[in-house]
Amino acid sequence: MPDLPSHARVVIIGGGIVGCSVAYHLTRLGWTDVVLLERKQLTSGTTWHAAGLIAQLRATANMTRLAKYSQELYGDLEAETGVATGFRRVGSITVALTEERREELWRQAAMARAFGVEIEEITPDEVGARYPHLNLDGVLGGVYLPKDGQGDPANIALALAKGARQRGAVVRERVKVTGIARDGRRVTGVDWQDEEGGAGHIACDHIVNCAGMWGHEVGRMTGTNVPLQACEHFYIVSEPIAGLTQLPVLRVPDECAYYKEDAGKLMLGAFEPVSKPWGMAGIPDSFEFDQLPEDFDHFEPILEAAVNRMPMLGTAGIHTFFNGPESFTPDDAYHLGLAPGMDNVWVAAGFNSIGIQSAGGAGMALAQWMEDGEKPFDLGDVDISRMQPFQGNRRYLVERSTETLGLLYADHFPFRQKATARGVRRSPLHGALAARGAVFGELAGWERANWFARPGQKAEYAYSWKRQNFFDNVAEELAAVRSNVGLYDMSSFGKLRVEGPEAEVFLNHVCGADMSVPAGKIVYTQFLNPRGGIEADVTVTRLSETAYLVVTPAATRLADETWLRRHLGDYRAVITDVTAGEAVLAVMGPKSRDLMQAVSPDDFSNAVNPFGTAQQIELGLGLARVHRVSYVGELGWEIYVSADMAAHAFETLLDAGEGMGLKLCGMHMMDCARIEKAFRHFGHDITCEDHVLEAGLGFAVKTAKPEFIGRDAVLRKKEAGLERRLLQFRLTDPEPLLYHNEPILRDGQIVGYLSSGAYGHHLGGAIGLGYVPCTGETAQQVLASRYEIDVAGTQVAAEASLKPMYDPKSERVRA
Incomplete structure (x- = not known):
């Protein structure tokens, strides 16, 4: 019978690399009564067969921070624990076979510079010099990251486990958690059973779900939603190749492939566009270091392209054809943090084939969060609370997972929409909008009209890094809102x-x-x-x-x-x-009062319904409540109407607006309008690590109140002064486009990056928001500098402003 305590401060469920990392980092913070339980043997689920690619650059600054931390940690682990981690900084190359992919890589390189990651854009000849075995046909260029690496996944996990043990953690193999005791919003303990028939209970203050592809099932045991689905993941390893020496990791995303040299052999791995979900009937209880059946037909198209790209593969012979399961989440971001609905259930699971490079940083961030009771920095990308309850639906997970694996290597176009598992949540107006040319995007399961196609225009996206097919449509929608009146559906609020x-x-x-x-x-x-x-x-x-x-x-x-x-x-x-109970229609623009007056006998004047107030009204034959607010910087109303009357309200507004030039608008228009007005976007411009005063939102905080969360921090910042300010930028060249994460240069030096970007059709150029350091400086000094934005390697001059460039005094919204 395993020697297990009757009480622990925390029980970690799952002994893959992530569970080992959480245990390691908690003990490093001084937690001693840490228990890690693994149903079989450490690393026996997914970790043991991972490819072990360790890259630094991720899609956001904080995800990059965590990946860089993982790398540094793995470099030092061997000295600390004596366990060989196989970590080597071999560098990595990613190549582009299309102009669109090259722009993506060039934009990533600019972003990397802003994040402090060493990167180099390289020509096809330079790719060939660094990777002489590659067929350069069709290669247009690439990026080289000298500090990327590779390692031995299982040994990294075992080193983390040893480090945790050395500081007092109890790590037990062949002990399965069979039940979890709950009391309201808290877990009180776990029941366990070992393979010899021994059983017991550990009372605990916290549990951490690090169960990998079992994470969904363990989540259900804790009463929490952990949406993930196992998929088959394929790679082959060649026979030894004479003279093959250490090479950088190579990624050819346009052929869905990556290559890794290991001990004189070549590994080819794939992220195929349509993947194969696995384990829908449950994962066998006996699963331990298991492989899945080969599926050569499924892998063959990738291999065919790879033999052409890497001719030595065609002559080397295949030593191993491997197929093993890995878990994928609905949005390709892993799950981390305190689970909604419970106060002591934590999650670190669903690592989407990037578990090795993520585990060190994820374990560090979660441990710090558990220690402090608050996030160490913005983890919104991966915070488990972003997952909607419906996303735990098994059929949804299976359908979505066929796409998410392949999206890792697909073009990451701006505004790219998922194609699978769509249509779950629809506004009462969905059908009416679709009939009028709406092109939908999906957010949190909601189908939302992003833009409207003209008659005869295809009502679908044609993706690009340049101006996309809806560019002019959005310009027309914005013009209607700026000069006349527009209507859009915000029922997803x-x-x-x-x-x-x-x-x-x-x-x-x-x-x-x-x-x-x-x-x-x-x-x-x-x-x-x-x-x-x-x-x-x-x-x-x-x-x-x-x-x-x-x-x-x-x-x-x-x-x-x-x-x-x-x-x-x-x-x-x-x-x-009460989200589903009311639809919301936004009527915005200088003529919006005229439209409201045409559909209702109520008074919409400033005297009766000033900005920032709500009133009950009659609308058509029904009733509604109007909120006089605006996210687009114009006079307007958000109309809250019970779901049963929404279609009537919509038809009434359309009929009345017909003679006024009323235009249906979408979410892309709203984003363009809000950025012209410098309205902040939560999750981009403002996050948990952005101080409310530095975000320029001090007007919304009332420190005269005696007590509220954050009051002391606001008073301290007022006294100490701002360390950075959120500025609005407009590119002086109307051609380039901004999305977010483009570097900000101040007098020739990178000082930050854009937190959000969109095209300002009314202002005549791309607009971005971003923070600039300003310790000890006045607003005038900050604005006196010369600013440029790095767009895919080209520095473009930009005007900077602290006040909104559109309607700085908000006279239009109060008209």
Whole structure:
């Protein structure tokens, strides 16, 4: 019987590289009673057969920070533990076979410079010099990262486990967790059983789900949603090749392939466009270091292209054809953090074939989060609270996973939409919008009209890094909103009703702004953390003495509800998600008052319905509530109408708008309009590590209130002064496009990167927002510099502003 304690501070379920990393990092922070339980043998699920590619550059600054940390950690582990990790900095090359891919790589190289990652754009001849075995036919260029590496995945995991043991962790193999005891929002302990029939219970303060492809099942045991699906993952290893010496890792994403030299052999791995989900009927209980049946027909197209690209593969012979399972999430980002619905259940799972390069950083970040009770920095990309409850649906996971594996090597075009498992959540107006040319995108499962095709135009995306096929459509939609009137569907807004005798005092505790306002008042506010960082960006409408409506972005509804519930404590208030109960139609533009007056007998004047207030109205034959707010910088109303009356409200508005030139608009227009007005976008421009004052949102914080989360941090920052400021930039050349993460150069030096970007059709150029260091400087000094933005390696002059370039005094929204 294993020697297991009856109590632990934390039980980690799963002994792959991620579970070992979490144990290692918790013990490094001084946690001693750490127990890691592995059902079979350490690394026996997915870790043992991973390719072991260790790259630094990821899609965002913080994911890159974690990948760089992993690399540095693995470089030092061997000295600390005596376990050989096989870690070598061999460098990596990624090549482009199309102009679009080359632009993607050039943009990634610019981003890498902003993130402090060493990278070099190289010509086809330079690719050939660094990788002489490659057939250069069709190669247009590439990028070289000298510090990328490769390692032995199983030994890295075993080294992490040894490091954890050396600092007191209990790591036990062949012990399966069979049950989890819960009391309300907390887990109280785990039941275990070993292979000899021994069993017991460990009471614990926390558990961490590091169960890899079993993570979904373990999540269900804890009452939490961990959406992931195992897929088959293929690679081949050649026979030894005479004279083959150490080479960089090579990626040819346009052929879905990667190559790795290892001990004189060549490995070819694949991320095929349509993958094969596995384990739909459950993973066999006996699974341990198992391989899946070969499927040569499935792999053959990749191999055929690879033999042409790497001629030596055609003559070397195949030593191993390997097929093993790995788990994939619905959006290709892994799951990390405190699970919604529970207060002591943590998740680190679903690593989408990048578990080895991610595990060190993910373990470090999660351990720090567990130690401090708050995220060490913005982890929004991977925070488990981004997952919607429906995404745990098994059929959804199987359908989506056929696509997500291949997306790792597909072109990462701006605005690229997932093609599988679509149509789950639809607004009541979906059919009416589709009939009028709407082209839908998906966010948190919601189908949302992103743009409208003209008659005769194909109502679908044609992706590119240049101007896409909807560019002119969006320009026309924006022109309507800026000069006349536009209508768009915002039913996907999250809507949380907070009510009860202490709703006001509770929201005053959580929100930076003052909630002690009359009924009908709308307050723009943030939920702050104790550091003054922004956890949520919402509007709160007081409906009555005891009831408020918190309106959140669609993507963060669950995260925002979770934040509220975690801080509810003993306040006498109830939180209810009422998102599906009301549709929301936005009517925006200088003629929006005329349109509202045409559909309702109520008064929309400033005297009766000033900016920042809500009122009940009659609309057509029905009823609605209008909120006078705007995310596009124009006079306008958001119309909240019960789902049953939404179609009638829509038809009434369309009929009345027919003679006024009313235009249907989409989300891309809204993004262009909001960036012209320098309105912040949560998750890009404002995150939990962006101080509310440095984000330029001090006007929304009322420190006169005696107490709220983050108040002390706001007062401290006011006294100490800002270390950085969020600026708005406009490219002076109207041609280049901005998306986000482009480097900001100040007087020739990289000082930051854009947090968001879009085209400002009204302002006549691409617009970006981004933070610039400013310690000890006045606003005038910050603006006195020369600014440029690096767009795919070309430095483009930019105007900078602290005030919105469009309608800086907000006269239009208050008209």
